[in-house]
Amino acid sequence: MPMSARHWATVWQSMNAVPHTVGVTGELLVLLIVIITALAFDFTNGFHDTANAMATSIATGALPPKVAVALSAVLNLLGAFLSVAVAATVAKGIVRLDAVHGHDLLIIVFAGLVGGILWNLLTWLFGLPSSSSHALFGGLIGATIAALGWGGVIWAKGADGVVTKIILPAVLAPIVAALVSAIGTWAVYRITRRSDPEKVSEGFRWGQIGSAALVSLAHGTNDAQKTMGVIFLALVAHGTLTKNADMPLWVMAACALAIALGTYLGGWRIIRTLGKGLVEIDSPQGLAAETASAAIILSSAHFGLPLSTTQTATGSILGTGLGKGAEVRWGVMGRMTVAWLLTLPLAGIAGAICWALAHFIGGLPGVLVVFALLIALSAAIYLRSRRDPVSGDNVNEWPADTESVAEPKHSAQV
Secondary structure (H helix, E strand, O other): OOOOHHHHHHHHHHHHHHHHHOOOOHHHHHHHHHHHHHHHHHHHHHHHHHHHHHHHHHHHOOOOHHHHHHHHHHHHHHHOOOOOHHHHHHHHOOEOOOOOOHHHHHHHHHHHHHHHHHHHHHHHHOOOOOOHHHHHHHHHHHHHHHHHOHHHEOOOEOOEOHHHHHHHHHHHHHHHHHHHHHHHHHHHHHHOOOOOHHHHHHHHHHHHHHHHHHHHHHHHHHHHHHHHHHHHHHHHHHOOOOOOOOOOHHHHHHHHHHHHHHHHHOOHHHHHHHHHHOEOOOHHHHHHHHHHHHHHHHHHHHOOOOOOHHHHHHHHHHHHHHHHOOOEOHHHHHHHHHHHHHHHHHHHHHHHHHHHHHHHHOHHHHHHHHHHHHHHHHHHHHHHHOOOOOOOOOOOOOHHHOOOOOOHHHHHOO
8 A cells, every 4th residue: 555755754753763762761661562462462363363254164165274264364464454444443542542641551551452362362262252352442441440440431422432433333243244144145045046056055165265355354454453553552652653643554564464373373263163163054154144244344444443353253154044044053152142241341350450460560560470471371271272172173073063062061162
């Protein structure tokens, strides 16, 4: 995308102003830790949300698992450069920037990121496709409330604010996606009812490649920008940028690369849940679900709405089951819904606790302690996941194929 001379000047200043003005100080180290943590969140966002684009294509055999995640990674990378409308919402639409600045704002951003990462990893462990977006927003909101009180959050401000930009889309997106995909699925089967089923299935598998690619592009356009907005907040807090500056190109590139690498890793546990756990999906259903998801996500990105791509994709998949009249595993859907409802408040509590810990210890030591805690808990969750590994080799083997999903013991194996 073309860049103006003023934009390149902003990029150069943002990359070089800090060393010339403050040198290597504790404040600079805090900023670097915040940026690293933000990119770590972006990485978890990538492997947590790969399922949104590729679960149905993998489930129907339209794409081999490893090819699917590689294609999704490339398109997430490209999508991150298409727009910055969502990034602007995240950077300027949650925390009242006139109420906090400097080190205090950096700690809020850092604590919110840690809360978001921990929730992402925990839900990944249980194979629950919860919203990475809401994990991030919940962490930021919780840390802001802990630091500034309820008045520190922009709840509603005209067409902006948490209620309008985050909560309302969260409620409407899965409902609209389910309705659109249900109608699309019904229409597809109605139109092709007299055709050869094998030819129909083969043709729709080819169509799925295109629709899954479009969802991946849309995901990069929406989700990578959320981390861009967070890093922008950190740079504003440090004084490297003003709140009205352009988004630096290096921030866009770093976030695009982080989410692409996370996507390539493949969130196999969540891919299995969406592709095999909710409904049994045929290729016509997959095409309908992916097309509905892509249309809604791209529309939200255009209007700067930081939509949950997870809730949109899940609603679309549910809609295909309803549109076909297929069996829906409502127990699995129930666990997903509970995770959705808990994401904002629990990520918020985690963000608030992390802020309180960093604030109580104070300064750089407080940040280092919380960062060390993040590393330790992340390692513990990863080691726990190795007891029940899911990979591209067994991603299409749903445990409920041999045992009832209603049994409580499977809640930890999803």
